[in-house]
Amino acid sequence: MKLNILxxxxxxxxxxxxxxxxxxxxxxxxxxxxxxxxxxxxxRKNKIKFSHIKHIFISHLHGDHYFGLAGLVSTxxxxxxxxxxxxxxxxxxxxxxxxxxxLADSWTNYPLLFHELTSKQSQLVFEDDKxxxxxxPLDHRVYTNGYLFKEKxxxxxxNMEAAKELKIDxxxxxKLKQGFDVENVDGELIKNEKVTHAPVKTxxxxxxxxxxxxESIVPIIRNVDALYxxxxxxxxxxxxxxxTKHSTAKEAASIAKQANAGKLILGxxxxxxxxxxxxxxEASPIFKNVVLADDGKKxxx
Amino acid sequence: MKLNILxxxxxxxxxxxxxxxxxxxxxxxxxxxxxxxxxxxxxRKNKIKFSHIKHIFISHLHGDHYFGLAGLVSTxxxxxxxxxxxxxxxxxxxxxxxxxxxLADSWTNYPLLFHELTSKQSQLVFEDDKxxxxxxPLDHRVYTNGYLFKEKxxxxxxNMEAAKELKIDxxxxxKLKQGFDVENVDGELIKNEKVTHAPVKTxxxxxxxxxxxxESIVPIIRNVDALYxxxxxxxxxxxxxxxTKHSTAKEAASIAKQANAGKLILGxxxxxxxxxxxxxxEASPIFKNVVLADDGKKxxx
Numbered sequence: 109m110k111l112n113i114l115x116x117x118x119x120x121x122x123x124x125x126x127x128x129x130x131x132x133x134x135x136x137x138x139x140x141x142x143x144x145x146x147x148x149x150x151x152r153k154n155k156i157k158f159s160h161i162k163h164i165f166i167s168h169l170h171g172d173h174y175f176g177l178a179g180l181v182s183t184x185x186x187x188x189x190x191x192x193x194x195x196x197x198x199x200x201x202x203x204x205x206x207x208x209x210x211l212a213d214s215w216t217n218y219p220l221l222f223h224e225l226t227s228k229q230s231q232l233v234f235e236d237d238k239x240x241x242x243x244x245p246l247d248h249r250v251y252t253n254g255y256l257f258k259e260k261x262x263x264x265x266x267n268m269e270a271a272k273e274l275k276i277d278x279x280x281x282x283k284l285k286q287g288f289d290v291e292n293v294d295g296e297l298i299k300n301e302k303v304t305h306a307p308v309k310t311x312x313x314x315x316x317x318x319x320x321x322x323e324s325i326v327p328i329i330r331n332v333d334a335l336y337x338x339x340x341x342x343x344x345x346x347x348x349x350x351x352t353k354h355s356t357a358k359e360a361a362s363i364a365k366q367a368n369a370g371k372l373i374l375g376x377x378x379x380x381x382x383x384x385x386x387x388x389x390e391a392s393p394i395f396k397n398v399v400l401a402d403d404g405k406k407x408x409x
Numbered sequence: 410m411k412l413n414i415l416x417x418x419x420x421x422x423x424x425x426x427x428x429x430x431x432x433x434x435x436x437x438x439x440x441x442x443x444x445x446x447x448x449x450x451x452x453r454k455n456k457i458k459f460s461h462i463k464h465i466f467i468s469h470l471h472g473d474h475y476f477g478l479a480g481l482v483s484t485x486x487x488x489x490x491x492x493x494x495x496x497x498x499x500x501x502x503x504x505x506x507x508x509x510x511x512l513a514d515s516w517t518n519y520p521l522l523f524h525e526l527t528s529k530q531s532q533l534v535f536e537d538d539k540x541x542x543x544x545x546p547l548d549h550r551v552y553t554n555g556y557l558f559k560e561k562x563x564x565x566x567x568n569m570e571a572a573k574e575l576k577i578d579x580x581x582x583x584k585l586k587q588g589f590d591v592e593n594v595d596g597e598l599i600k601n602e603k604v605t606h607a608p609v610k611t612x613x614x615x616x617x618x619x620x621x622x623x624e625s626i627v628p629i630i631r632n633v634d635a636l637y638x639x640x641x642x643x644x645x646x647x648x649x650x651x652x653t654k655h656s657t658a659k660e661a662a663s664i665a666k667q668a669n670a671g672k673l674i675l676g677x678x679x680x681x682x683x684x685x686x687x688x689x690x691e692a693s694p695i696f697k698n699v700v701l702a703d704d705g706k707k708x709x710x
Contacts, residue, residue: 120484123453145480152424169512171483179446182472183421200512211470211501213551
C-alpha cells in the first residue's frame with residue numbers, strides 16, 4: 109500500500125502549500141482522498157495517472173477538502189474519459205457538482221456516480237474481492253467522515269513439496285488455499301497447517317481529517333497499520349481546538365496510542381506555524397512512531 | 410492602467426499554465442477579471458494585495474473561468490475581510506457560490522453582493538466618478554460577456570500663470586476646470602481655452618473571452634487602447650473555431666483592425682500548441698501591434 113500526500117495544510121492554498129488531498133494505491137486501486145483546490149496540478153506534479161482514479165472519497169464539504177473536485181470532473185470530460193467515476197461524500201455533493209455542470213452546459217460523457225453519505229455510524233461504502241472501505245464518523249463543524257481502507261486477507265500459500273509428499277491430489281489445492289483440511293489419495297485426513305502457510309498479513313490505513321478529539325473512533329481503527337490524523341494545532345493554541353472542532357498533535361497521538369496504530373502520520377497543520385518539528389515534539393512522548401505529512405511526500409504502508 | 414495576466418490558457422490548469430484570470434489596475438481600483446482554479450495562488454505569486462480587490466467580473470460559467478472563485482470568497486472570510494465584495498457575472502453565479510457556502514455552513518462576514526447579468530445588449534454595470542465598466546455581449550456555448558473598462562475624462566488642467574495674468578479670481582478656478590468661460594475681476598469674459606489645457610487622454614481596455622468571431626462587438630470597443638481577444642486556435646484548426654465557439658488568431662486580429670484598437674493582446678491558447686509565436690505570425694499581417702499574453706506578464710496601457 110502506498111500513500112502519496114498531495115496536500116496536507118489547513119485553510120486555503122498558498123504559494124507553496126496545498127489544501128488536503130492524497131492518493132492511496134491499494135491492490136490495483138488508485139483512491140483519491142479529498143480534493144482541495146489545485147489537486148489536478150498536484151496530481152500532475154506527482155506524476156499520478158489521472159485516468160486510473162475511479163473512486164474519490166470526500167471527507168466533508170469545506171472548500172479546502174473539495175474545491176478541486178468540479179475541475180477534476182471537467183478535466184476527465186475533456187480527456188474523453190469513458191470509465192465510471194465514483195464519488196463518495198456527504199449529502200449535497202451531488203447537487204453542488206451537478207449544478208456546476210448544468211451552468212456550464214457540460215455534462216460528462218462518462219458515468220459519474222455519487223454515493224451520498226448521511227449515516228452517523230461507521231458503514232461499509234466500498235467492497236470488492238480485495239479491498240474494503242469503511243467510513244469513520246468524525247466530529248467537525250459540518251458532517252464529516254474519515255475513511256478506513258482495509259486489504260482483505262488473501263488465500264493461504266500452498267507448500268507444494270509438502271502437498272506432494274503427503275500425496276494430496278491437486279483437485280484439493282484450492283480447498284487447501286481456502287484453509288480447509290483435506291483427504292489425501294490414501295484416505296488420510298491432512299491438517300491444513302501441514303501443507304500451507306498463513307497468507308501475507310493484510311494492511312490497513314485510516315484517514316481522519318477534520319475532527320475534534322473523538323475517542324469513539326478508536327474501536328473502528330484499532331490496530332490500523334497507519335493512521336493519518338489531523339493535528340491543526342500545537343499545545344499553545346489548544347484552546348482553539350474544541351471551538352473550531354480540530355485536534356492538537358497531542359490529541360492525535362493519544363488516538364494513535366489507544367488504537368494501537370502501527371504508525372501515526374500528522375497533517376492538516378494550521379498555516380500559522382513555520383516549524384513543523386514542534387508537532388513531532390509534542391506528539392512523540394505519547395506515541396513514538398510518529399511522522400509528518402508534507403506535500404509531495406510518499407509513505408509505504 | 411496596468412494589466413497583470415494571472416492565467417491565459419484555455420481548458421484546465423496544468424503544471425505550468427493557468428486558466429483565465431487577470432487583474433486590471435485602473436484609477437485606484439483593482440478589478441479581477443475571471444477567476445479560474447488556482448487564481449488565489451496566482452494572486453500571491455504576482456504579489457497582488459488581495460484585500461484591495463472589491464470588484465470581480467466573470468465572463469461565463471465554464472470552469473476554467475470561475476472555479477477559483479468559491480475558494481477566493483472563502484479565503485476573504487478567513488482573512489476577516491470587512492469591505493464589500495461585488496461579483497458581476499451570468500445568472501446562476503449567485504446560486505452556485507451561495508450553495509457552496511451553505512454546504513460548508515460558512516457564510517461571509519463581509520457584504521458579498523452579486524450582480525447577475527442576463528442582457529444580450531451591452532450595458533453599463535459599474536460606474537463611479539472615474540471609471541465605467543460596460544458588458545460586451547459575446548458569442549460562446551453558454552451566455553458570455555466580455556467587459557469594457559473606460560476611464561472617465563478628468564477635469565481640464567488650469568494654467569495658473571495665465572489665470573493670474575488675466576486677473577481671474579480663484580473662486581472661478583473650479584468652473585474653469587469644468588470647462589466653462591468665466592469673467593475676470595474687470596468684468597471681461599475669458600474664454601476657457603486661454604487658461605486651461607485639455608485633460609490627460611483617457612484610456613480604455615476591452616476583455617473579450619471566450620467568443621466565436623463576432624463583428625457586432627466592433628462598435629462597442631471602437632478605438633479601445635488595448636484589446637485582449639481570445640485566440641484559441643491557429644489556422645490549421647480553424648474549422649474547430651465556429652464549432653466550439655472560439656476564435657483564431659486571424660479572427661482576433663480582424664476584430665482589432667475593425668475596432669481600430671491601439672494594441673491587441675492575444676490569449677486563451679489551446680494547450681495543444683507549444684510554439685505561441687505562431688499566433689503572432691498569423692495575426693500580425695492583419696493587425697500589426699499584436700502581443701502575446703502569458704501567465705505573470707504585465708502590460709502598461
